[in-house]
Amino acid sequence: MGRQPCCDKHMVKKGPWTVEEDRKLVQFMFTNQPCRWRALPKLAGLARCGKSCRLRWKNYLQPDLKRGCFSQAEEHLIIDLHASLGNRWSKMAARLPGRTDNEIKNHWNTHIKKRLIKLGIDPVTHQPLIKPANAAAAAAQTTTVDPPPSSAEAHTAASTENSTPINTGHGSDCTSGTDRGASMIGCLWGAEDEGAFPIDEDDELWALSSNGSGFSVWDRDNCMEMFDCDDLGMNYW
DNA sequence: AACCTCATCAACCGCCGCCCC
């Protein structure tokens, strides 16, 4: 005998929530003791699945949700957390007050992920993306440099990838700047007199890598970590 | 103005782990 479905699919409404449904759910949540989500729709007079109610409340109606754009600090925190936690969105949400796991997941997939790729960083391993040719050259070099220990996940990915820590699978897509305009998409700046260090999307030489607590700059051709931004008191946007 | 493409994000689906009987 299979598992009982979470709700009667013929009786539940799906799709976007109406103002009236939101009002009913909010009113119920504010005026009643917590109860089982499965039982809530009937008690609140909603033709919705309990899971749907939970999701709507958690992601949209719950008080103290921030909504709106993510700040730079929040984005940096998300990147750092992703480097150490992977796709554990709920764990990240716990570290970002007012943000939901769904919101963080969406923001990662639609904004941060793409930007990291543009910057030459693999969004999965948080290691620099380099061209296969460069990877071969790097492998042939006698001076081997291990990547920074950005996270346990990165180590796992590295160790399972043919003994080379470099993810070359996406390199040709992401480091060739020949078909793109030369626009600056990031910038490092120093706390003292180092000045700004622009990273543009055509840059074949440098890549930024999240190391779990901040960023480091990598030499793409030689697969070498050049310096840790935090060590030099540098910031990044 | 009409159509097409792409980006965004709310919502759904299915799986997993915990808890209770």
Add this chain to the structure above:
DNA sequence: TGGGGCGGCGGTTGATGAGGT
């Protein structure tokens, strides 16, 4: 102790709007 119920999580989808042609 095992099985079922439940909430929670992460991946995915699809509706919608914006921008481009």
